Amino acid sequence: MASRIVLARASRAFLQKEVGRRAIHASSAAAGRVLCLDNIDPVCVEIFKERGHQADVKNGLTVPELCSIIGDYDGMVIRSATKVTGEVLKHASNLKVVGRAGVGIDNIDVPECTKAGVMVMNTPGGNTVSTAQLAVTLLCAAARRISEADASMKSGKWERKKFMGTELGGKTIAVVGCGRIGQQVAKWAQGFGMKVIGFDPAMPKDIAEEKGIHLMELDDIWSQADFITLHTPLTPDTKDLISDASIAKMRDGVIIVNCARGGIINEAALLRGLESGKVASAALDVYSSEPPPESAKGLIAHPRVVCTPHLGASTEEAQVNVARDVAVQMCDTLAGIDYVGVVNVDYMAMANEPMMKPYLELGEIIGKLHSQTTTGKIKKVTVRTYGGKLISIETSTARRVLQAQVLKGLCAYLPGNTTIPSLINAPYLASELGIETAIDKKVHQSLVNSPYSNVITVDVELEGGRKRTISGSVFGTEGNIVQIDNYKSFPAFQPEGTLLTFRNEDRPGAVSDVLRILSDASINVARMNVGRQEGELALCLMDLDAVPAPAVVEQLKGLGSLSDVFLANVA
């Protein structure tokens, strides 16, 4: 028990620290510090300053330099150059949000950010036109061999016969990834009179047809296309999409354009395709490593490769767009007003809805109570919501945010957890700790025919099959615990501060022994609740005005009439 008390105190210190560190609610619109990296357009800093934040611009930082200063910042703005790794996050003790001024987030370790309770956002849309324009420019340049002809002329030659090109009109272009940029490229390709086919698992066929894109299975695309243009993110599914195997299925003389991400093309395979003549030409803006290493020089130097150094978003217009978007989005998020562009957690706006407040507070208390009044490893947590006002706010987002808040409370006191839990990382932490989670809309059997509405029930399954259930109900705006396991006649109560819970023999004197020990230790009992069950020990909860010393709890544990003595902090 002593070790549980030490843990409870340490965890409380943890939580207090967390409140100052991570809480992002509408009330905390205080000025923050934001670090702007990667040559972001100055409009970004202007907006942060207008909104009362301190914004520092630093370009070209080394990883150690970044690690040494990031602890001072609430927000960080990056483009593709800065890598947000676990190492950087270890030093980012105040960081709340990483804002990517652009689309690709493959330079950000998103799971590590989630684990650290840091939101990640991007600004899709701001550089769509710019990047689509570069893709079409490269497509034309590759089709008309512009860079070869340019190099030839610059070397003093006049080689009119050498650079025979190909027309786009009447040819088929495959757009792989039909999102914002892919659709824009498709539109302009149609302007050239091209037939557009495409592949995108997330795009409905009818919408694609409306946009003039004939969707096909990926495997069927290769043999149909004269041109292939890539517009997907780099994911495990898209890594090495262009490989020896896919190139072998392509038409002879195919032209490939990549303005999406290096890594989608296997560069060694592409070089082999160019050398064999299977691939007529390739146009590349992005590389598997940037700047490309020595080993990629053969590809870049190939005469039939047109290349640019990741310039898709490098137009004045796009840079202003993404810098403005990221600043506005981050200011709103830091103020708890809005969460546009956040990619790693989708329920923050719901969490800030005023009507959610009492439910979230109650859910967190139930989570804290569970982990502090249970021995044994927690295997599964099921959150149930039922009745009254809850019905009107019951969306899947509301239920998930409630589940996250319950898990936040639970993880704060869970042995084995060393990470500060937050609304952002709690579901991740629970899963890392091997806890299965579920949401259920059915009322728990202990509350069938109960008079309570607006009920949150949390069932916990422990290793070995034991189960525990705690239910709470919101009365007006106050959360109350209304049921623990199957104990009957349990008066509803609002837990505050320090709770002593125990099971006792249901006979005269059992509870008064406890009161005597507490009184000898000068600890006042603010409130007391007792529940009973036929043939079982009674359950007693006492709200204490002070935290008993470990020796006092040991004395209580020594009473032969008690079992399951726990001290819980629910503040």
Ligand SMILES: NC(=O)c1ccc[n+]([C@@H]2O[C@H](COP(=O)([O-])OP(=O)(O)OC[C@H]3O[C@@H](n4cnc5c(N)ncnc54)[C@H](O)[C@@H]3O)[C@@H](O)[C@H]2O)c1
């Ligand atoms: N070169 C540059 O400077 C530059 C600039 C902007 C964006 N980009 C890159 O371009 C990519 C596309 O940007 P966007 O704004 O169009 O993003 P987007 O999210 O609007 O579109 C991406 C599309 O790819 C699809 N997709 C995902 N996995 C796929 C798969 N396995 N196969 C086929 N399609 C798949 C998605 O469903 C989505 O429709 C981004 O990943 C970004 O990294 C590069």
Ligand SMILES: O=C(O)[C@H](O)COP(=O)(O)O
């Ligand atoms: O994903 C993106 O938005 C582009 O790759 C742009 O990257 P950049 O901001 O480094 O130019």
